Amino acid sequence: MKLHEYQSKQIFSRYGIPIPKGRVASTALEAKQIAEELGGKVVIKSQVLVGGRGKAGGIRLAKSPTEAEEVATQILSMEIKDLPVRKVLVDEAANISSEIYLGITNDRAARKPVIMASSAGGVDIEEVAQVSPEKIIKVHIDPLLGLRDYQARDVAAGIDLPREHWKTFIAITHGLWKVYTECDATLAEINPLVITAEGQLIALDGKMIIDDNALFRHPEFSEMRDLDAEAPSEIEARKYELSFIKLDGDIGCMVNGAGLAMTTMDIIKLFGGNPANFLDIGGGANADKVAAAFRIILSDPNVKAVLLNVFGGITRCDEVAHGILTAMQEVKPKVPIVARLVGTNAEEGRDILTNAEMITAETLVDAAQKAVVAAKGDLR
Ligand code: GDP
Ligand code: MN
Secondary structure: EEEEEEHHHHHHHOOOOOOOEEEEEEOOOHHHHHHHOOOOOEEEEEEEOOOOOOOOOOOEEOOOOHHHHHHHHHHHEEOOOOOOOOEEEEOOOOOOEEEEEEHHHEEEOOOEOOOOOOOOOOHHHHHHHHHHHHHEEEEOOOOOOOOOOOHHHHHHHOOOOOOHHHHHHHHHHHHHHHHHHHEEEEEEEEEEEEEOOOEEEEEEEOOOEOOOOHHHHHHHHHHHHHHHOOOOOHHHOOOOOOEEOOOOOEEEEEEEEEHHHHHHHHHHOOOOOOOOOEEOOOOOOHHHHHHHHHHHHHOOOOOOOEEEEEOOOOOOHHHHHHHHHHHHHHHHHOEEEEEEEOOOHHHHHHHHHHHHHEEEEEEHHHHHHHHHHHHHHOOO
16 A cells, blocks of 8 residues: 555654655645745645656745645646646755665565665755665665664665765654555655755655555555555455456456466466456355455456356355356356356356356366457457
């Protein structure tokens, strides 16, 4: 789950990381009022869950409350990378003297969290990472030991931070580490962390991603979830406890088990097709869940065929087949469905589906090939 900038910065602030004064607004008038309260120059920042807002014109300075209102009006009517802007953050503008990148994420290959930092922070950090990766320093953290002081100093030294800022920078790094661990984040990032003309360090931007699997112990984050900013199909899937991720292809996938779902997507690609989604319906899925999964898959107009790949372990294949038929009666799909059932009572399950005039397959290879052909409209 991604948090908005304003939400991330509020959390940062609770952990002692300095942030600019400011508040979030849903209307231009509110933005004007906040600008009046703050006095002086403000920055109006679109709150959408994508990066690169600055380059898209979604971050703009305003010299007066009236200008703040005008700018907010414009930004609130924008779409940034297809996401409508519904809120703006109005912050006191900073006099930037330099921009630092500071972030913590999981390094899966190293099986450790990693702190990344660069003195070349700001809107071009992706380019820095590509063109001059040596400008980004990385320090891995042993999760059992946590961030040690010497490591925070290594980061400061690694980015050639002027000495007078070390103390604050090290405190901020410790703060960000606490944010990362205590909030169960998979990303906690400040870009830019600026040094102002007045010599202060301030987190101007904030980005956090929370591990969905840890949300159960953070009820406060579930309340922060911005449903406007998520694909409706993913919201629906969450309601039924389905893990669903929308993709761009045309073959809908309904599979039990995450590993099997990955395999299914791979094999569709191997035979020249393209999966429309990742979907794990989990173990022991009943007809309700299967119907919900069908509805979600079929709500995508790109879907030209569905590949159902179910391993009947504890749940027997004949039960699964009955569940599928019940679900189909409810959803009435108009695209061909290729079903591959294996496991306990597979044959009985397949017979039930064949009798209902569904396309069945015994092996995954067979199923994937049939689904690819079906998606091209050559099979019924
Ligand atoms: P992003 O483009 O989505 O990462 O949005 P950011 O919040 O990082 O803003 C983009 C850029 O706008 C920053 O890197 C700054 O250069 C600039 N910016 C943001 N806030 C201020 C501010 O208060 N004053 C000034 N002068 N520039 C700002
Ligand atoms: Mn940024």
